[in-house]
Amino acid sequence: MVRSRAGHAWRRSMRWAAVATLGLSAALAGAGPASAAEADITGGSLTWGFKQTFRTYVSGGNGSPPIAVSNGATVNADGTFTFPSTGGTHDSATGATSARYGGTVVFSYPGHFFKITLANPTVDVSGGTAALKADVDLVTTAAEPVSVRQATIATLAVNGGNPGGGAGTVTGTSLAATLTSAGASAFNGFYAAGDALDPVSFTATTGGTGPAGPAVSVTPSSGLDPAGATITVEGSGFDPAANRGAGFYVSFGPKVDQHWLNAGVFQVTKWVSPTNQPTESRDKLNADGTFRTTLPISAAYTDSTGKQVDCLAVQCYVVTFAAHGSTDRSQDTFAPVTFTRAGTGGGDDAQQRITATVTGGPLTLSVAGSAVALPAVTNGQVASGALHDATVADLRGTNAGWSLVGEVSDFTSATGAVIAADNLGWTPSAVTVDDPLGGTVGTVTPGAVAAPGAGLGAARALCTSPTGASGGTFACGAQLNLGVPASAAAGDYTTTLTLTLS
Template sequence: MGTRNGPHRAALLAGAIALGAASALTGVTPAFAAPVDVAGGSLDWGFKASFRAYVSTGNGNPPIATSNGATRNADGTFDFPATGGTYDAAAGTATVSYGGTVVFSYPAHLFEITVSNPTLVVDGDGIGSLKADVDLAAQNGGTDQHLDQAEIATLVTTAPTVTDGDVSFNALAATLTASGASAFAGFYPAGTALDPVTASASASGEGPTDPTDPTDPGNGGGGSAAQTVTAAVSGGALTLASAGSAVALSAAMPGQTATGNLNAVTVSDLRGTSAGWDLVGQVTEFTAAGGAVIPAANLGWTPSAQVATSALVAANGAKNAVTAGAPVAPGTGLGSSRTLCSAETGSSLGSATCGAALNLGIPESSAAGEYSAVLTLTLA
């Protein structure tokens, strides 16, 4: 089953309803299934997506590593194989151990955090916990920590899916505990929402057999082979590129308006965090030979913006959206910083192209001459 705050810091309620013949007809009390030993299954969890994205930009070698049975899922989370424990689908309880190790390493920010051997604990009351061994190597003179099976997250539990006696718990909401916050060097405070937890447990090492599985003895032949393909996606940068460096406005007389178009600029947000951005512009005074000046406030613009198209399919509802800034009229224009375009947090992934129609109002008192100014665009 595969499913950043300072840079120097480093459920499961199983409600089972038994349906059967009325015992009054036989005088026999219905029997309840006993807990079963775990022989197979897996746990998928990523701690927190923003933390993974942050560490992925670091100088660890590699920044994030898996070992001892843990593997990386296609969505960047981690898969830990079951190693033991018990579960009772009817009672809604489970204590399942999973194996494997994940290391988050960022030497430039002076930490290495090792998480291993997570354990899922469910008491059947709607609240569960996720425990793990955690080692913090604080390389900035801080206090190292070693925690054995510490509760690092509480879980809001829901009824499992039961298939042939095997159970799976899907997307359980997880919240960071005080001990988890400490183990992760105070990157996030206790109470922070973490990535959801998905887990399974089975009484057999292989889990239920799919009736269409070609390994079923009843199948007359054929075969299949599966290969797991993994890809590590590291965070990139927030960049700005311009299609040109000079704009020539139309000639105009005093009292008229000189017009033109800003060279299109492209903003690319490849950080992998969708943290949002703003692109603003401001112009200097227009000056001509002999000291003649047209004030900067006389340059206005009408911004435009659109998302760059892509043939690729976005995952998990991710979207890219850009908003053009408000028009600014000559006389109240770009003498102060004005927004050309922006993208909100949660919708800034990918690239967008921004531009503007420029309008320079020429005061009637202006001397004849060739005026120039510098328009600076700043991305943050």
């Protein structure tokens, strides 16, 4: 397996040693109790960019988009990311802190065969040391996938009272971060353990120094008439100063990516802010962070893009989010709303909507054996044998296509005699392997026949699968045919066959 640094494509290959004997024989081988000073963390944020050079590299790729944030994470003007607090604890007596933050950042570069998801960072400070933990998922066709939860991906420098605390707040400012071996593995070797990462800054507040998190209730929230209903939405815990006092939207419709930039998918929206007076399209946010408004909704509608939305087929929500396209995710809430299907009449039927996520897997190559013995032959004859089956499993879920090619070097003997690589030819074969879970397997095509004398001295396809139909498992094999020149010296010959999957 070959792995490259950032900026280079990856390939996976497997090699088999091969030995051939001519004349006599022929062979081809291919935590403790809490203290009285410990308090719950109720707010704060963490700012980090992983590594500026990595962001620049990924931003130049073909991801769509190359870098994406979700679940509360936001992108700052300098390209770093801010993650909102999700809790934790701080001991004011010892300084021990475990500050958790939420949000997800995805680095995607299909052209270089990887997607890395970084989520839910945590800062742990204890005994004069500090560390940054996170969930990291690596999906790549060039190596086995990696999935770690709260792995220590960086150590943080602790010095001169930084991080420090006071008045219910813990603050760390521009803490130097160093990649750990676990972090290097999770990021697939782009950088080595010990490399410097972007500095980390964080705040964590304890006690009731700020407003409670935003919450929304909907009345009624279930059993609504699909033809139309008016719902009452009440909220609390909203911050009147958030988003520079511009307020937030209250909308109805399905969840979509970057909903704050795609408000056209919603059926109805009201703008709620501290300065608004109630109208058909606006309502007022009270000074204590509460509001009350109504929305007229129905189960089916056409959004502003012309797309038909059916809330009987997809789950729809009352959604709140910061107004005017703001990236501030602190005002986001999602309250589900359901409708009664026509004709059910509120009887005894019960329904549960089930969702599933398929993340996709790797593109892998395996071989049934490591040595193939060809029969003994005399000069001028052809020694034939079967290549061990090579199994290709395309579990990426993309149907992106693949090819498996083979190539050999010259056969050599211990005395220095040579038989040219092109003297080894093959007749490829390829079949699909049935999916035991009943899926529809793609198609595979064997490579062209290569005759001895015009054989594997150059790379030739053993089997291929086209774009659009490459998903599944496939077995590829070949009959090997080694043409022995009349002038070849008797002896044992060795070569190496390399199969490369890309």
